[in-house]
Amino acid sequence: MGLLLAVVGAVMLTVAAPPQQVGGDVRAAPVLLTGPGVLALTAAPVEVSLDGDGFVGLGRADEVAAWVDGVAHTRIDGVAEDLGPATTTVDGAAPGAVDPVADAAAADVWQQESSGADPSLRVQAPSPDQTLVVTAAAGSTVSLLWQRPTTHPGAWPALVLGVLQLVLGLAWLVRLNRRRRIRRGPGPRPPRAAGVPA
Amino acid sequence: MLGTALLSASLAGCAGAPAVDPAAQVAATVPPPSVLPEQAQQIRDEVAGRLQAARGGTNPSLLEQAAVGPAADLELLRAQVDGPQPDAETLDPPAAAVLVAPRTGTWPRWFVAVTDPSTDDELPSLELYDSDDVRSPYRLWGRMTLLPGAVLPAFPDAGRGAVALADGTGPDRVPQDGDDEQSDEDELLGVLAELSGRYASVLADGDASTAAAEFEPDAFVEGVLARAGAEQAAVAGVAETTVTHTPYGDDDVLYAVEGADGDVLAVTAVQTVTTMTVLPGAGVLQPDAEVRAAAGIEETDGTLTTRSVAALAFVVPAESGAIRLVAVGEGLVSAEAS
Numbered sequence: 001m002g003l004l005l006a007v008v009g010a011v012m013l014t015v016a017a018p019p020q021q022v023g024g025d026v027r028a029a030p031v032l033l034t035g036p037g038v039l040a041l042t043a044a045p046v047e048v049s050l051d052g053d054g055f056v057g058l059g060r061a062d063e064v065a066a067w068v069d070g071v072a073h074t075r076i077d078g079v080a081e082d083l084g085p086a087t088t089t090v091d092g093a094a095p096g097a098v099d100p101v102a103d104a105a106a107a108d109v110w111q112q113e114s115s116g117a118d119p120s121l122r123v124q125a126p127s128p129d130q131t132l133v134v135t136a137a138a139g140s141t142v143s144l145l146w147q148r149p150t151t152h153p154g155a156w157p158a159l160v161l162g163v164l165q166l167v168l169g170l171a172w173l174v175r176l177n178r179r180r181r182i183r184r185g186p187g188p189r190p191p192r193a194a195g196v197p198a
Numbered sequence: 199m200l201g202t203a204l205l206s207a208s209l210a211g212c213a214g215a216p217a218v219d220p221a222a223q224v225a226a227t228v229p230p231p232s233v234l235p236e237q238a239q240q241i242r243d244e245v246a247g248r249l250q251a252a253r254g255g256t257n258p259s260l261l262e263q264a265a266v267g268p269a270a271d272l273e274l275l276r277a278q279v280d281g282p283q284p285d286a287e288t289l290d291p292p293a294a295a296v297l298v299a300p301r302t303g304t305w306p307r308w309f310v311a312v313t314d315p316s317t318d319d320e321l322p323s324l325e326l327y328d329s330d331d332v333r334s335p336y337r338l339w340g341r342m343t344l345l346p347g348a349v350l351p352a353f354p355d356a357g358r359g360a361v362a363l364a365d366g367t368g369p370d371r372v373p374q375d376g377d378d379e380q381s382d383e384d385e386l387l388g389v390l391a392e393l394s395g396r397y398a399s400v401l402a403d404g405d406a407s408t409a410a411a412e413f414e415p416d417a418f419v420e421g422v423l424a425r426a427g428a429e430q431a432a433v434a435g436v437a438e439t440t441v442t443h444t445p446y447g448d449d450d451v452l453y454a455v456e457g458a459d460g461d462v463l464a465v466t467a468v469q470t471v472t473t474m475t476v477l478p479g480a481g482v483l484q485p486d487a488e489v490r491a492a493a494g495i496e497e498t499d500g501t502l503t504t505r506s507v508a509a510l511a512f513v514v515p516a517e518s519g520a521i522r523l524v525a526v527g528e529g530l531v532s533a534e535a536s
Contacts, residue, residue: 106334108233108244
């Protein structure tokens with residue numbers, strides 16, 4: 001059982017380890033943003049990069065909510081079962097009523113921002129009250145990746161316990177073997193045959 | 199048995215998506231500051247870039263996105279007099295030694311940056327930036343030079359923000375008439391509401407003003423009174439001069455924020471209109487170079503009207519004591535001859 005546990009623990013830490021990133025590609029146009037608390041999903045850095053011209057900005061959630069008010073957008077609500085972004089479409093004002101790309105670049109609500117061709121951002125310490133916004137022309141794709149430096153919660157205990165059980169088991173076997181030898185001891189001498197001279 | 203339980207627990211840990219941090223659900227009860235320090239520096243850099251582009255003539259329309267209020271008036275006259283300056287040196291704004299950002303969850307928003315001059319020859323300046331709404335960029339409203347020896351109130355950490363009392367259009371709450379017992383706060387708001395008008399009265403009449411005792415004597419008032427007297431003396435017998443000082447703008451402009459000790463930093467503006475009417479047959483007026491350039495004339499035998507604006511920063515004590523002028527940014531903004 002110890003060997004089995006140790007092997008399971010090792011497998012969970014290596015080949016069966018959970019992915020170190022979650023997220024994936026989403027259609028960015030015209031406006032994509034993260035929902036409440038989503039940015040800090042894994043409490044680890046988040047990387048976002050846009051394929052094409054556009055804008056990527058990080059702002060306070062309440063300010064971004066005010067900025068996006070009335071604008072049709074796609075909201076990332078979390079991570080889906082396939083570990084890709086789970087999204088919701090939110091209707092807004094008539095298309096063309098606002099120019100999200102120009103508007104975003106003009107506004108001063110961003111704590112971090114990047115614009116132009118293939119903009120990208122790395123949010124080193126995402127906070128639950130921050131929102132990430134991506135605005136882009138039609139056809140653009142944004143890659144949004146949450147770092148996820150995690151292991152299976154039982155992997156290390158399984159490995160340690162397995163190794164411990166293995167060691168204890170081996171020690172027990174060695175001790176058992178030694179006891180058997182002691183019990184045999186030197187043993188009685190084989191009887192000599194009678195009438196045979198020494 | 200234990201191994202089996204651990205195995206089950208380990209595999210169970212693999213299932214499902216990561217959960218949202220519970221801290222995400224915690225709502226802030228106190229409004230955050232209008233800007234954070236890094237954000238304020240970025241905004242100041244961007245405004246300087248837009249001003250530079252507007253001055254250089256590459257994109258004059260950027261002036262609308264770079265300046266507002268007295269700063270815009272001064273820039274417009276600069277553009278009119280000097281024309282495009284494509285070779286103007288790019289000036290990065292010096293780092294802010296003090297950032298005063300009011301706590302707010304709404305717009306309009308503003309903040310003040312007090313610069314740390316890069317050389318000993320420069321005096322620190324106090325810059326005020328204003329944003330109308332969430333989609334509008336911050337614009338420079340005024341740049342004022344701190345008077346020698348000026349002391350500003352202490353403010354809470356920039357990351358926490360300070361309590362705003364007025365967001366550009368007068369006090370947020372005006373005390374109601376008829377209150378027999380005015381609170382200290384009502385009294386303070388009343389003083390703030392009349393600040394620019396009372397100071398304009400002091401600029402006009404000096405010590406003779408009924409408001410003179412409310413303000414500590416300052417070099418700016420002395421300078422304005424001395425200049426008005428000198429101008430009148432210079433044109434005596436040639437022209438009749440009238441000078442009026444009034445609060446700036448259609449509505450009184452006032453930004454005010456409370457310091458840690460209750461003293462208030464209040465920023466407002468006053469405009470001065472000087473009219474010189476040449477007496478019949480008395481000759482002509484030959485204004486100075488700046489006014490000639492602004493009015494587009496060399497001399498006039500009619501009426502010359504000049505308008506200047508002064509952005510002013512005051513410290514209003516929470517309790518007893520006179521109001522202190524701590525920073526001024528003044529300049530001519532228009533001149534017309536008729």
